[in-house]
Amino acid sequence: MTLNALIVDDEEYSRKSLYFLLQENCPDVHIGGIAKSVAEARTLLEEQNFNVAFLDIAMPKENGFELLPQLQSRNIMVIFTTAYDQYALKALKANAIDYLLKPIDIAELKIAVSKAVDWAQMLSVSSGKTAETAKPDVNANKKISLPGTYGFKVIDTADILYVEADSNYSIFHLKTGEKLIISKPLKEFEETLDTFDFIRIHKSAIINMKYVQSYSNKNGLQVLLTNNVVLPVSRRRATEFQEKARQYFTK
Incomplete structure (x- = not known):
């Protein structure tokens, strides 16, 4: 090429x-x-x-x-x-x-x-897309390819703990502790990630249900991930999250 x-x-x-x-x-x-x-x-x-x-x-x-x-x-x-x-x-x-x-x-x-x-x-x-029009996409093996500072990185969606919004950037937090900063808004990845394992809990965060350790209403609905990060669930997304959690953890 x-x-x-x-x-x-x-x-x-x-x-x-x-x-x-x-x-x-x-x-x-x-x-x-x-x-x-x-x-x-x-x-x-x-x-x-x-x-x-x-x-x-x-x-x-x-x-x-x-x-x-x-x-x-x-x-x-x-x-x-x-x-x-x-x-x-x-x-x-x-x-x-x-x-x-x-x-x-x-x-x-x-x-x-x-x-x-x-x-x-x-x-x-x-x-089958050109470099000008292609967007990050999940394939049949649940992998996503992300543009990065040193070219591109293909990661397994199962390795993503959560994705955090930072203005027009999205920060991917991986289970290895690595962070990938991508110049795409969070909404784009909300539509791309596997909707069964991932859910948007706040305007600033999408989490992987696989890594939810617990959640509590003690100080407003909050989620504790397996890496000990605590993230808030917004009020308008609370019902959706709780239903998702009920289905996910009783499957």
């Missing part, structure tokens, strides 16, 4: 350097557009379809993060290219494919491109 790439960087040297590095080392990448500002990038996004964007962060007027809404709305994968490492956490929340520090190392660039190609191919082959 050949990826159509957009380079966004305000420094001419950085644009040219990345262009030649990709041309010489990454045959799976076609450079479809080069922009020296976020404004120019927005114009190119209206003119053609891209699979991946190599995005600088520190730029005048608008920084790279301000372009993310347009990229994410088109499901364009993002590989950040920056001279600064203090943006790593924010890049994590943005679910970038990778985060490359300048001067860009050829081996690291190849790895980043390989992740992007693998992610695009997996979505295309497994679901």
Whole structure:
């Protein structure tokens, strides 16, 4: 699979350097557009379809993060290219494919491109959808594939304790203690997860019934999970949760 790439960087040297590095080392990448500002990038996004964007962060007027809404709305994968490492956490929340520090190392660039190609191919082959239109989905084996900072991660839904809303992000809490931060709203996963094992108990949480240790009305309805996390059940969802619990634990 050949990826159509957009380079966004305000420094001419950085644009040219990345262009030649990709041309010489990454045959799976076609450079479809080069922009020296976020404004120019927005114009190119209206003119053609891209699979991946190599995005600088520190730029005048608008920084790279301000372009993310347009990229994410088109499901364009993002590989950040920056001279600064203090943006790593924010890049994590943005679910970038990778985060490359300048001067860009050829081996690291190849790895980043390989992740992007693998992610695009997996979505295309497994679901018949393009990388631009595919969404996380549960397959027959109850697995879900989630875009992450280092490409994608396929997890078993049985390993999810609960999913927590954080603004427009969803945080997956796994039984291993790992947390996956995904730039998708919680509602999208409410519709995707196995409705038998999962239930939304609050505007900010979906839980896996498999990991409910107990629940109590002592201080308002609360659920204790097996990892000792206590989560509130909203009043309007209390009846639904209690009925679900009755059915689930007497099956």
